[in-house]
Amino acid sequence: MPAVEKITKGHCPECGAGINADIVAAYEHKWQHDDHPIWGQVDYRILKCRGCDSIYVQRAEVFSENINYYYDAAGDTQAEYEVDYSYWPSALKRTRPLWLDELFSVDTDLHSILNEVYSGLDGDLAVLSATGMRTAFDRATELLGVDPAKTFQQKLEDLFAAGKVGAAEKETLAVLADAGGAAAHRGWKPQPKQLGTMMDIVEAFCHRNFILDGQVGKLKPQIPAKQKRRRAEGDAPV
Numbered sequence: 001m002p003a004v005e006k007i008t009k010g011h012c013p014e015c016g017a018g019i020n021a022d023i024v025a026a027y028e029h030k031w032q033h034d035d036h037p038i039w040g041q042v043d044y045r046i047l048k049c050r051g052c053d054s055i056y057v058q059r060a061e062v063f064s065e066n067i068n069y070y071y072d073a074a075g076d077t078q079a080e081y082e083v084d085y086s087y088w089p090s091a092l093k094r095t096r097p098l099w100l101d102e103l104f105s106v107d108t109d110l111h112s113i114l115n116e117v118y119s120g121l122d123g124d125l126a127v128l129s130a131t132g133m134r135t136a137f138d139r140a141t142e143l144l145g146v147d148p149a150k151t152f153q154q155k156l157e158d159l160f161a162a163g164k165v166g167a168a169e170k171e172t173l174a175v176l177a178d179a180g181g182a183a184a185h186r187g188w189k190p191q192p193k194q195l196g197t198m199m200d201i202v203e204a205f206c207h208r209n210f211i212l213d214g215q216v217g218k219l220k221p222q223i224p225a226k227q228k229r230r231r232a233e234g235d236a237p238v
Contacts, residue, residue, distance in 0.1 A: 011091040012049040021047035090122040134180025
């Protein structure tokens with residue numbers, strides 16, 4: 001009889017979490033402390049996603065002191081070891097916008113900076129991600145004609161005067177600047193939800209100024225002109 005195919009669920013870097021994957025190869029490492037009754041086990045698995053055929057690595061670690069206690073249906077106390085999963089390549093923490101590749105033709109530097117920010121978010125590098133968002137904004141303002149030597153507040157004033165941002169967005173971007181500065185200089189480590197809000201601001205600003213404006217410019221001449229209504233005999237002049 002053929003060997004039973006080994007399947008597990010993993011977090012595919014392309015398809016996401018909970019997707020079935022074939023276990024292509026596996027290695028088990030166990031250890032135990034010589035002087036204390038503690039032990040650990042790490043399972044390494046090379047997985048092939050059954051959704052997109054991507055190959056990635058799963059690391060599953062168990063430590064004897066990490067135990068979850070819970071009550072079963074009968075009210076009895078049960079215990080199970082907590083398994084700590086990690087993956088390489090890192091699972092995407094934030095979906096890349098569909099327009100990101102279009103940004104490459106606008107400016108390769110800005111495109112590269114944003115890609116590094118996304119990689120930082122995937123790797124839970126909160127401080128680096130936050131400061132990278134500030135860097136992305138600085139590069140974006142330079143592309144919009146703002147002097148890079150100016151302070152952040154001066155850049156905002158120039159953008160506002162040029163009509164590149166409105167009053168509400170100006171205040172929003174000021175919050176982004178303060179958050180990036182706090183991460184870079186004041187030891188602040190933003191939480192995932194806070195990072196998500198910050199990235200929302202960066203994406204909205206870049207999309208509107210470098211992608212949407214161009215799309216609107218192409219759409220405008222394609223819209224049919226209004227037809228003048230022909231005045232019937234006896235109608236009052238329009």
